[in-house]
Amino acid sequence: MVGESRRTTLADVARHADVSLATASRVLSGRGPASDAARRRVHEAAAELGYVPDPAARALATRGGTRVAVVVGGHSAHVLNDPYVGRVVAATAEVAAAREVGVSLHWLPLHDPAELGRLVEHRGIGGVVLVNPTTTALAVVPQAMRGRVAAIGIGSRDVPSFDVDNGAGAARVVEHLLASGRRRVAMITGPPWLPCTHRAAAAYRRVVGEAGSPVRLVPGDFTAARGGTASAEVMARWPDTDAVFALGDLTALGALAALRRAGVDVPGDVAVAGFDDIDFAALSRPALTTTTNPVEDIAAGAATAVLDRRRADPSTAYPSTLVLRESS
Amino acid sequence: MVGESRRTTLADVARHADVSLATASRVLSGRGPASDAARRRVHEAAAELGYVPDPAARALATRGGTRVAVVVGGHSAHVLNDPYVGRVVAATAEVAAAREVGVSLHWLPLHDPAELGRLVEHRGIGGVVLVNPTTTALAVVPQAMRGRVAAIGIGSRDVPSFDVDNGAGAARVVEHLLASGRRRVAMITGPPWLPCTHRAAAAYRRVVGEAGSPVRLVPGDFTAARGGTASAEVMARWPDTDAVFALGDLTALGALAALRRAGVDVPGDVAVAGFDDIDFAALSRPALTTTTNPVEDIAAGAATAVLDRRRADPSTAYPSTLVLRESS
DNA sequence: ATGAAAGCGCTAACAC
DNA sequence: GTGTTAGCGCTTTCAT
Numbered sequence: 205m206v207g208e209s210r211r212t213t214l215a216d217v218a219r220h221a222d223v224s225l226a227t228a229s230r231v232l233s234g235r236g237p238a239s240d241a242a243r244r245r246v247h248e249a250a251a252e253l254g255y256v257p258d259p260a261a262r263a264l265a266t267r268g269g270t271r272v273a274v275v276v277g278g279h280s281a282h283v284l285n286d287p288y289v290g291r292v293v294a295a296t297a298e299v300a301a302a303r304e305v306g307v308s309l310h311w312l313p314l315h316d317p318a319e320l321g322r323l324v325e326h327r328g329i330g331g332v333v334l335v336n337p338t339t340t341a342l343a344v345v346p347q348a349m350r351g352r353v354a355a356i357g358i359g360s361r362d363v364p365s366f367d368v369d370n371g372a373g374a375a376r377v378v379e380h381l382l383a384s385g386r387r388r389v390a391m392i393t394g395p396p397w398l399p400c401t402h403r404a405a406a407a408y409r410r411v412v413g414e415a416g417s418p419v420r421l422v423p424g425d426f427t428a429a430r431g432g433t434a435s436a437e438v439m440a441r442w443p444d445t446d447a448v449f450a451l452g453d454l455t456a457l458g459a460l461a462a463l464r465r466a467g468v469d470v471p472g473d474v475a476v477a478g479f480d481d482i483d484f485a486a487l488s489r490p491a492l493t494t495t496t497n498p499v500e501d502i503a504a505g506a507a508t509a510v511l512d513r514r515r516a517d518p519s520t521a522y523p524s525t526l527v528l529r530e531s532s
Numbered sequence: 533m534v535g536e537s538r539r540t541t542l543a544d545v546a547r548h549a550d551v552s553l554a555t556a557s558r559v560l561s562g563r564g565p566a567s568d569a570a571r572r573r574v575h576e577a578a579a580e581l582g583y584v585p586d587p588a589a590r591a592l593a594t595r596g597g598t599r600v601a602v603v604v605g606g607h608s609a610h611v612l613n614d615p616y617v618g619r620v621v622a623a624t625a626e627v628a629a630a631r632e633v634g635v636s637l638h639w640l641p642l643h644d645p646a647e648l649g650r651l652v653e654h655r656g657i658g659g660v661v662l663v664n665p666t667t668t669a670l671a672v673v674p675q676a677m678r679g680r681v682a683a684i685g686i687g688s689r690d691v692p693s694f695d696v697d698n699g700a701g702a703a704r705v706v707e708h709l710l711a712s713g714r715r716r717v718a719m720i721t722g723p724p725w726l727p728c729t730h731r732a733a734a735a736y737r738r739v740v741g742e743a744g745s746p747v748r749l750v751p752g753d754f755t756a757a758r759g760g761t762a763s764a765e766v767m768a769r770w771p772d773t774d775a776v777f778a779l780g781d782l783t784a785l786g787a788l789a790a791l792r793r794a795g796v797d798v799p800g801d802v803a804v805a806g807f808d809d810i811d812f813a814a815l816s817r818p819a820l821t822t823t824t825n826p827v828e829d830i831a832a833g834a835a836t837a838v839l840d841r842r843r844a845d846p847s848t849a850y851p852s853t854l855v856l857r858e859s860s
Numbered sequence: 861a862t863g864a865a866a867g868c869g870c871t872a873a874c875a876c
Numbered sequence: 877g878t879g880t881t882a883g884c885g886c887t888t889t890c891a892t
Binding site: 211256258259260261263264269270271272273274284285287289290291293294297298300301304305306307308309310325326327328428454457458461464483484486487488489500 | 539584587588591592597598599602612613615618619622625628629632636637638653655756785786789811812814815816
């Protein structure tokens with residue numbers, strides 16, 4: 205504890221435990237055989253000396269990389285400033301910290317998914333969490349990365365998917381709208397290029413169809429601004445619409461604001477519902493009805509799968525639960 | 533470009549440029565002498581071969597670490613889920629990516645700032661960005677970390693500070709409130725333990741004092757919930773208050789919602805102003821008057837200083853500009 | 861200015 | 877089950 209003493213290395217631990225370097229390595233890294241006695245002594249020594257492995261040295265020896273890349277698909281680099289991305293990165297960086305690795309953030313241009321291949325060439329990258337992947341992007345994932353890539357959004361044969369259960373969540377919202385007497389429910393979807401939002405639109409179609417209600421779909425892009433224009437489009441095209449369901453709370457909030465500005469009473473004339481349950485949803489007037497999106501859990505799941513090189517299920521769905529507030 | 537060829541190393545570059553490994557290293561890492569001829573040939577070779585240095589190997593040799601830690605002070609680990617932190621981490625991870633390093637996220641308990649010392653013992657950590665530091669936390673930064681730590685919030689002699697100009701920003705808000713006829717302006721501050729918010733409170737005191745208006749201060753904590761209770765406190769204690777200025781838009785929005793729920797007209801009876809200009813500020817009803825906070829720029833500045841081991845100015849202030857909307 | 865060689869701390873063959 | 881040894885790819889003395 206006295207100042208600048210050299211930090212303890214694996215060699216120190218081995219010496220202290222009176223075993224060879226190799227044995228100490230086997231015990232601490234978990235791979236390879238070791239007698240119970242050795243195992244115990246090494247662990248004791250490590251604890252006593254406060255040993256923490258050097259991630260750089262380990263990465264160099266295993267060629268494992270020292271960081272996981274969060275790669276976000278989108279039209280422009282601007283997607284990296286999305287609050288949703290911030291939540292994903294923060295959650296990833298938190299689980300990464302526990303494993304002595306870092307996180308870097310990258311934009312994957314929609315028009316050039318091959319960039320992903322170039323990106324993972326970098327030796328520092330030990331794993332990838334893909335956010336909002338497209339099928340073409342997934343197709344470009346190199347074989348060598350197998351088991352070290354996870355997607356938040358749709359997956360593929362080689363890339364396990366971690367995502368909120370869009371279909372069930374959306375269905376629940378529409379069912380609620382219908383159950384509370386709405387009959388002409390419009391939906392503002394996510395960006396058309398984003399496959400993981402298609403399930404939500406499909407669920408909407410199904411539920412609305414079964415109720416004998418008309419299908420009224422308008423494309424969105426998750427922004428508040430688009431919520432405003434999209435809701436205006438909806439009301440212009442189908443003036444008798446009595447509910448608007450937007451994929452993404454920001455869009456829903458934008459729609460809500462525009463509707464009220466246009467003199468429409470919410471929820472009197474038109475009900476509004478969102479998807480994600482962001483912080484602001486509870487703060488709007490009227491407060492927004494929406495469904496939860498456990499982004500942090502999802503990101504942590506994806507990050508864990510990547511970092512532990514776990515052979516994850518092809519698809520892990522996280523539940524989205526309805527939050528009833530005032531807007532519908 | 534044919535499949536699994538071993539990635540090019542510095543040795544390849546050296547061979548290709550017909551110089552020694554050492555020379556190639558000197559040229560590419562920028563330190564140490566080299567003839568112009570050698571310099572040129574190495575750069576050409578590197579470009580031609582598409583050489584990218586291995587961050588792990590470099591870190592191992594230089595003991596420089598492979599990641600920068602974003603360390604957030606707060607009462608509980610919950611602070612890591614704050615949207616503000618997400619923005620900081622994302623911006624940091626973006627500049628980190630360009631330098632082949634990663635970012636990890638850590639909570640620094642307020643009641644145990646010494647944890648910071650333990651944290652930076654980890655060899656993987658090459659630099660630290662401190663978010664919301666206290667003076668005690670700053671005092672704990674080890675000498676060995678000098679020049680590799682930056683703060684978003686207050687700094688110290690050894691730790692350069694990068695922050696929005698709280699004082700000027702707050703002053704401008706209060707001046708606006710006064711100029712538009714308000715006379716009894718209350719302020720909901722940030723958490724009392726957070727030194728970087730003191731300047732805002734001081735500015736409020738000064739401006740309000742110069743105008744001959746009363747000082748009405750109530751502590752906040754940046755949350756929307758506290759905005760609600762704090763505004764209730766304000767109105768109970770000083771019923772004739774005609775403006776509420778909250779540090780943090782979430783708090784302002786919480787106050788706004790509570791006020792309206794209590795039948796107070798905003799901005800008719802009471803004006804409300806915030807600080808940060810988060811996305812939702814434009815979406816509330818009435819839309820929130822506030823001042824901008826270039827979080828991404830600030831984080832990028834701090835991260836750059838740390839990563840480039842730049843000897844930064846002791847304090848870099850980023851401008852906060854007033855955004856007039858409907859709430860005041 | 862340049863090159864040879866010795867590490868940085870760890871893992872992974874390979875022999876015992 | 878355990879130890880010896882050779883790297884992983886880079887930086888950095890130290891000669892030249």
